[in-house]
Amino acid sequence: MNLIIDAIAWLLSGDRSKSDSIPEALGQHLLLTVISVLIAAAIAIPIGWLVGHTGRGRDAVVALSGAARAVPSFGLIILLVLLLGVLHKPEAAVITFVLLAIPSLLAGAYTGFEAIDRATIDAGRAVGMTELQVLWRIEVPLGLPLLVGGIRAATLQVIATVTLAAYVNVGGLGQYIITGLPLRRFDMVLGGALLVAALALAVDGLFALTQRLAVPRGVRAASDRHSAPKTSRRRPVPA
Template identity: 65%
Template structure:
């Protein structure tokens, strides 16, 4: 318990909130790497996932690539890419690692969102005279959006955790406090850095949870709520009937 109190005391110490190595600067660097990697990964993975889900082709390859990418150790991948890119290209190497780790979850969310759509809905859209592009943008994309946002949510949490390792190659972020604390044997700083990373991950996860909930089409939300409340209404109607003589 004393270690936790010391960690929070370290976090809220005035000197941690001013200067080039302050917590706000570290959070900004951490978020910059995270959002940049997510943007690049989304540009690559979302169109590929939509194509797989729309055509039904290449799913086995996507599943294999996603499984293999998730099995790669994050720390080892960063060090390997730093060696391949060279010491002078550490940011590019780290960003490549973050993108590679984010792609599988986004890709899976994109194509599973399309696969989860009832085929009868697509048949009805085609029967109404919709073109393939209209079916894609008016039916498949809106209905598959919640699972896509779920994939983005999972990828963001993974990247946030992995960006912590970027400090090992002197790229800053919240991980710098953890590695600096290890070198100095400052356990309050180590735990404080870990708490900051966890807090940032929880905030981002909460934001994506709200986005995932609001991305569900209104008609589906209304239909689901009606279906849940229907038994209650029906039982309320039947009760007087059974009670009457």
């Protein structure tokens, strides 16, 4: 309990032990996260949509995604720093976070298409829609909630892993944890962990709302009708 009080006192104080201020560290953390997720999305989403639309290459994508999940982030970021050189630490960090985000984005993209009732897609083709129209007017809108779920998972994973960027002096909220450990400043370590957790919870809440809003109105209305309690009429009792 005393440690928690000390961590809160550290957060409220101006003592950063030669580290960046909290707003600066938060900005660095968010910048690394946004850049990494955007690059990963530009790579993974088109591939996931192609796999979900055509049904081809799913096994290969699943295998590659599983292999990417198994790569240790900390080891990868150190390896890339050694390969690219100390002058390219930010690039090494971003590449690591991009590889981390791709599996969740891929899964969200193609599973969103796979979850769509095939009768809906066949109906679109039956009325004369082209494959491009089926993609943008049926599959993308109906698959958007699961895609947002994939972006949500990828973003939270990256937010947690960006903490490691401080180990190679790239910045972020992890610098308080990395700096505090050798100094035995456990109030600083816990304070940094609380900041990362608070950021993750805030971003998760925003994505939860976005995922709810991404459901098409017609689907949401149908779901609400099905979930509404049915009122049974009571038969009049004969006198």
